[in-house]
Amino acid sequence: MRTIFPFSIRDLEELNGSIDETLSVEERDLSNYKIPYLPGAYSLGIGLTSRCNLNCPFCYYREQGHNAVSTLSISQLREILTGLGQLRLITFSLEGEALLYPWLQDALSLASGHAEILQITTNGQLLDDGMAELLTSTPKLRSLILSIDSADPDTYAAMRRGGKLSTLEKNIRGFQKRNSHIFLELYAVITDRNIHTLHTLPAFAASLGIKLISFGKLREHGWSREHHIYSASDREITDEMLKVIDEAQKEHVQVKLAPYFADKTVVEELRERTDPAYGLFIPPDRNFCDMPWSFTSILSDGRLFPCCGDFSPAEIEECSFDGIFNHPYLLLLRKLIKHRAVPEGCLECRNCSESRV
Ligand code: SF4
Numbered sequence: 578m579r580t581i582f583p584f585s586i587r588d589l590e591e592l593n594g595s596i597d598e599t600l601s602v603e604e605r606d607l608s609n610y611k612i613p614y615l616p617g618a619y620s621l622g623i624g625l626t627s628r629c630n631l632n633c634p635f636c637y638y639r640e641q642g643h644n645a646v647s648t649l650s651i652s653q654l655r656e657i658l659t660g661l662g663q664l665r666l667i668t669f670s671l672e673g674e675a676l677l678y679p680w681l682q683d684a685l686s687l688a689s690g691h692a693e694i695l696q697i698t699t700n701g702q703l704l705d706d707g708m709a710e711l712l713t714s715t716p717k718l719r720s721l722i723l724s725i726d727s728a729d730p731d732t733y734a735a736m737r738r739g740g741k742l743s744t745l746e747k748n749i750r751g752f753q754k755r756n757s758h759i760f761l762e763l764y765a766v767i768t769d770r771n772i773h774t775l776h777t778l779p780a781f782a783a784s785l786g787i788k789l790i791s792f793g794k795l796r797e798h799g800w801s802r803e804h805h806i807y808s809a810s811d812r813e814i815t816d817e818m819l820k821v822i823d824e825a826q827k828e829h830v831q832v833k834l835a836p837y838f839a840d841k842t843v844v845e846e847l848r849e850r851t852d853p854a855y856g857l858f859i860p861p862d863r864n865f866c867d868m869p870w871s872f873t874s875i876l877s878d879g880r881l882f883p884c885c886g887d888f889s890p891a892e893i894e895e896c897s898f899d900g901i902f903n904h905p906y907l908l909l910l911r912k913l914i915k916h917r918a919v920p921e922g923c924l925e926c927r928n929c930s931e932s933r934v
């Protein structure tokens with residue numbers, strides 16, 4: 578479990594104090610940044626458990642010396658979802674391995690009653706026949722994101738420590754035999770350790786009937802640095818991604834650059850040098866990040882993790898729509914982003930064009 582985060586709600590409060598004198602009375606008032614409850618409009622990420630069957634040396638949620646695990650109880654999950662009403666999407670992701678959650682069937686059933694669609698992110702090592710049966714018999718589960726950082730067995734084993742590429746491959750084949758409605762996506766984190774093998778992913782995906790691979794860039798943090806895993810350089814990313822796109826085009830696989838993909842210059846070069854007929858998926862160039870208006874997440878210890886940045890989690894006072902989606906953390910983020918006071922944590926996150934400088 579990770580306990581050190583570089584940014585906190587206090588950083589946002591300080592920044593908030595520094596911009597208030599430039600704002601009108603109405604603009605200053607945090608209550609003006611509330612969003613209304615609209616059934617089916619918002620999305621929620623949930624970390625069901627911080628336990629994991631793997632021990633990846635770049636894991637965003639690991640930290641040396643903090644081995645405590647937490648697991649959201651099914652009654653906590655029920656309380657949260659009842660308080661939130663109807664959502665658009667619930668994604669079981671963040672933290673540990675969702676397929677390790679002891680009450681996964683109940684969680685899927687509860688979430689099915691509170692969202693239009695469900696999504697799970699998994700390392701896929703536990704996706705055996707029984708698990709495939711459970712997931713493929715959940716009609717609202719529409720998306721399964723499989724974390725895989727290389728289709729080279731040795732690099733995979735070094736990145737996904739404790740996992741085997743052959744197990745993942747076997748599991749996906751078994752899953753696909755049953756699957757009729759769940760969209761499979763591979764997700765790769767780009768680091769200096771796996772950069773030179775990324776071009777092997779499109780053929781791997783195609784061989785398993787997977788049509789989409791997303792790429793995100795490592796955000797370096799204590800655990801990854803301890804294991805000497807760093808970001809790849811922009812030049813390396815550009816050169817390797819051009820090879821990836823070339824392979825993907827041949828294999829009829831779509832490549833998507835996640836919002837946290839890379840600096841603007843890399844995205845621009847890839848855009849310019851890719852065959853327009855291929856249709857590389859690049860996130861829209863937004864003026865600012867609108868994530869806090871539509872999404873938030875809760876970790877397995879029941880705390881709010883406001884978005885996907887490096888902001889430390891915070892206690893939730895009340896399991897209601899206002900208590901979660903209008904938590905002071907989110908009000909502050911909305912206010913600061915709206916008035917272009919981009920917090921330092923957002924600069925790391927790179928989810929908006931202003932921060933991708
Ligand atoms: S599989 Fe995911 S949650 Fe588990 S250790 Fe690896 S990066 Fe962390």
Ligand code: SF4
Nearest residue numbers: 866884886923926928
């Ligand atoms: S840019 Fe900021 S508000 Fe948007 S997702 Fe990243 S950390 Fe959250």
